[in-house]
Amino acid sequence: MQSSESPNSYRPIDQRVVRLWHLENTVRVGFMMLGLLLALVFLGHARPPLIMAWCGLLVVALVLARWFADKLYKSWRYRIDNEVLETHFGVIFHTTQLVPMPRMQHVDIHRGPLERSVGLATLVLHTAGTSQATILIPGLDAQYAVALRDYLVQLGVGHD
Amino acid sequence: MLWRCAITWSSWAWAMTEPKHATPARDAFAGRLHPLTLLFDVLGVIRSFLLPALLLLLITQNLTMALILLVLMMPSVISALAKYLTFMYEIEGAELKISHGLLHRRHRNIPLERVHDLRIEQTWLQRFFKVVVAYVETAGGEGPEATLSVLSAERAEGLRAAIFAHTPTHAPASGVTQSAEPILLHRVSIFHLLLSSLSYKRMTFSLALSLGFFGLFGIDKILGFASGRDIVNWSGFLLSHTHKIIGESAILLVMMVFVFFMFLFITLAVSMVWSATIFHNFTLSRLGNDLHRAYGLLTRRASSLPWHRIQILEIEEDLIMRSMGLATVRADTAGSMAAAARVSGRDVLLPVINRSKIPVMLSYMLPDVGIETIAWQQVSTFAIRRGTLKGAIFIGLMTVLTLGVIPFPFGLAPVLLLPFVYGYNVVQYQYLAYAYGCNYFHTRRGWLRHSTYLIPIRNIQAVTVHQGLFDRRLGLATLKLHTAGQAYTGSGAFIPNIPEQEAYALAAQLVHHTAATRYRW
Numbered sequence: 001m002q003s004s005e006s007p008n009s010y011r012p013i014d015q016r017v018v019r020l021w022h023l024e025n026t027v028r029v030g031f032m033m034l035g036l037l038l039a040l041v042f043l044g045h046a047r048p049p050l051i052m053a054w055c056g057l058l059v060v061a062l063v064l065a066r067w068f069a070d071k072l073y074k075s076w077r078y079r080i081d082n083e084v085l086e087t088h089f090g091v092i093f094h095t096t097q098l099v100p101m102p103r104m105q106h107v108d109i110h111r112g113p114l115e116r117s118v119g120l121a122t123l124v125l126h127t128a129g130t131s132q133a134t135i136l137i138p139g140l141d142a143q144y145a146v147a148l149r150d151y152l153v154q155l156g157v158g159h160d
Numbered sequence: 161m162l163w164r165c166a167i168t169w170s171s172w173a174w175a176m177t178e179p180k181h182a183t184p185a186r187d188a189f190a191g192r193l194h195p196l197t198l199l200f201d202v203l204g205v206i207r208s209f210l211l212p213a214l215l216l217l218l219i220t221q222n223l224t225m226a227l228i229l230l231v232l233m234m235p236s237v238i239s240a241l242a243k244y245l246t247f248m249y250e251i252e253g254a255e256l257k258i259s260h261g262l263l264h265r266r267h268r269n270i271p272l273e274r275v276h277d278l279r280i281e282q283t284w285l286q287r288f289f290k291v292v293v294a295y296v297e298t299a300g301g302e303g304p305e306a307t308l309s310v311l312s313a314e315r316a317e318g319l320r321a322a323i324f325a326h327t328p329t330h331a332p333a334s335g336v337t338q339s340a341e342p343i344l345l346h347r348v349s350i351f352h353l354l355l356s357s358l359s360y361k362r363m364t365f366s367l368a369l370s371l372g373f374f375g376l377f378g379i380d381k382i383l384g385f386a387s388g389r390d391i392v393n394w395s396g397f398l399l400s401h402t403h404k405i406i407g408e409s410a411i412l413l414v415m416m417v418f419v420f421f422m423f424l425f426i427t428l429a430v431s432m433v434w435s436a437t438i439f440h441n442f443t444l445s446r447l448g449n450d451l452h453r454a455y456g457l458l459t460r461r462a463s464s465l466p467w468h469r470i471q472i473l474e475i476e477e478d479l480i481m482r483s484m485g486l487a488t489v490r491a492d493t494a495g496s497m498a499a500a501a502r503v504s505g506r507d508v509l510l511p512v513i514n515r516s517k518i519p520v521m522l523s524y525m526l527p528d529v530g531i532e533t534i535a536w537q538q539v540s541t542f543a544i545r546r547g548t549l550k551g552a553i554f555i556g557l558m559t560v561l562t563l564g565v566i567p568f569p570f571g572l573a574p575v576l577l578l579p580f581v582y583g584y585n586v587v588q589y590q591y592l593a594y595a596y597g598c599n600y601f602h603t604r605r606g607w608l609r610h611s612t613y614l615i616p617i618r619n620i621q622a623v624t625v626h627q628g629l630f631d632r633r634l635g636l637a638t639l640k641l642h643t644a645g646q647a648y649t650g651s652g653a654f655i656p657n658i659p660e661q662e663a664y665a666l667a668a669q670l671v672h673h674t675a676a677t678r679y680r681w
Binding site for chain 1: 299494620621622623624625626627628629632640642643644645664667668671672674675678679
């Protein structure tokens with residue numbers, strides 16, 4: 001793990017995560033648009049112009065969801081050195097998070113059903129701070145996430 | 161005799177559960193709850209059933225219902241009895257061990273090093289019987305780690321001394337002479353307490369209380385001197401006899417002003433009574449590394465806080481307090497919980513103090529801080545532009561909405577707010593600043609209410625830099641420091657509108673600085 005990491009070099013997350021986010025966003029948009037369609041039908045406004053507008057909105061929402069996932073993937077990067085874990089992400093709002101390694105409390109790996117289906121995992125690093133001081137790195141190869149977790153734990157122990 | 165039996169039983173119980181060779185030298189501090197626990201627990205059960213019982217009696221006027229409630233109370237009474245009979249505590253080695261439960265036995269081992277505070281509370285009835293409730297506080301944010309209700313006051317003090325005697329972090333700092341008695345740092349006078357009741361937060365809290373009171377009982381019942389019908393008749397009489405002279409609109413205005421001032425007066429009275437009751441005879445003292453607080457008229461509260469466990473400290477001065485040269489000091493620890501703390505006054509380290517005394521007081525609260533030598537660094541002047549731009553967009557939307565309801569030119573009225581938005585942002589900018597010290601990061605902000613935050617760098621858990629659309633356009637960023645707690649100081653450790661490059665450089669510098677320090681719970 002250590003040999004593959006060079007200090008000050010940012011790493012991207014796994015590209016497979018884009019597929020996952022496309023799927024998640026499509027499902028999310030699908031549910032929202034279905035809710036809107038049902039509201040139109042039950043409120044008696046399901047007239048052809050409104051249905052046409054709904055179809056147009058659906059296409060725009062799907063394109064936007066896809067664009068957002070692509071942009072989010074491109075924005076995501078992280079780096080780890082002996083002292084600090086750093087992440088950068090965001091499409092509209094850019095966020096940079098920095099955690100001093102000695103403040104790490106514990107590290108979790110989350111794998112939902114969709115993540116498992118594409119062989120990915122999310123690494124969650126907890127500190128003693130509020131929930132906003134918890135760092136998530138999504139879209140990591142499952143095996144790599146385990147290795148990274150072990151490396152971070154070793155690094156944390158080394159600082160104690 | 162009871163204590164002796166309890167100690168013997170407890171020691172025997174622990175000896176049975178642990179291998180003999182692993183048992184360390186036993187401390188003599190062990191025991192059970194005070195026998196009055198039963199009385200207070202039963203009183204608590206009765207209190208919780210009293211209101212439903214009275215309501216049921218009023219509605220049904222049937223004594224059988226009261227008897228049913230009495231039967232329903234029995235499990236709680238039995239549970240209280242079981243708690244009293246089975247509750248045991250003991251300090252063994254470096255742990256406080258607590259066990260209780262009859263059918264489902266619970267054992268809790270709390271490492272003494274993790275105990276932040278043994279908070280003691282005493283209601284007026286408990287004061288009469290010389291017993292207290294002791295809360296064992298750790299960094300966990302889910303409320304007290306253990307509650308010992310009730311102990312004799314003497315026993316609770318003994319337990320506190322026994323816990324903190326085992327805790328190295330409570331030992332005095334080098335150069336600080338440990339005295340047996342705490343050194344009194346500050347006593348809040350009743351005059352200052354009454355003045356502090358004018359503060360914005362207290363008034364808001366009291367306003368909520370007053371409104372709740374009015375809503376619950378109705379305005380006529382509270383005023384007492386007149387029923388609602390009387391007020392309507394009286395208003396009608398006034399209107400019919402005077403509208404010819406000054407007009408109905410003026411009368412309505414006078415009535416509204418009267419109601420406003422009446423609310424203000426009642427809110428002020430509630431605020432004064434609340435401040436004087438909760439913080440009555442507030443004292444802050446120091447013993448070694450610990451800050452001790454004691455306060456309260458009806459319920460007397462006492463708690464201790466080691467200074468190094470302060471995660472973030474806030475000096476709050478709202479407009480009224482500032483005009484009188486007063487301030488409030490709040491401090492967060494890792495286990496801060498906002499909900500109950502506001503009502504019990506636990507969120508404040510000092511409810512009111514002269515602003516001029518704060519530097520001296522800070523040297524006791526945070527010995528490694530030097531507030532008088534802070535070199536404040538102002539944020540970018542683009543802060544004014546950013547704030548005004550956001551305000552202008554909001555006003556633009558408001559104007560469009562207003563024009564939909566009110567015709568031109570009166571519909572353009574929201575535009576008149578633009579100079580105020582600009583002025584507000586200028587005033588905000590003038591106070592907004594940060595300072596990077598050797599051991600602390602300082603931020604300050606506010607318009608009417610000024611807040612200054614002191615964040616020990618050793619307690620920083622993470623650093624975040626945020627940039628929204630406006631920020632990126634103007635090359636600005638918001639720097640946020642995360643610590644444990646932040647319940648009482650309201651997530652205050654952030655500074656917006658720093659030049660982008662400066663924010664990223666500061667974040668990197670702070671995080672490496674933090675990594676080089678050791679975090680102590």
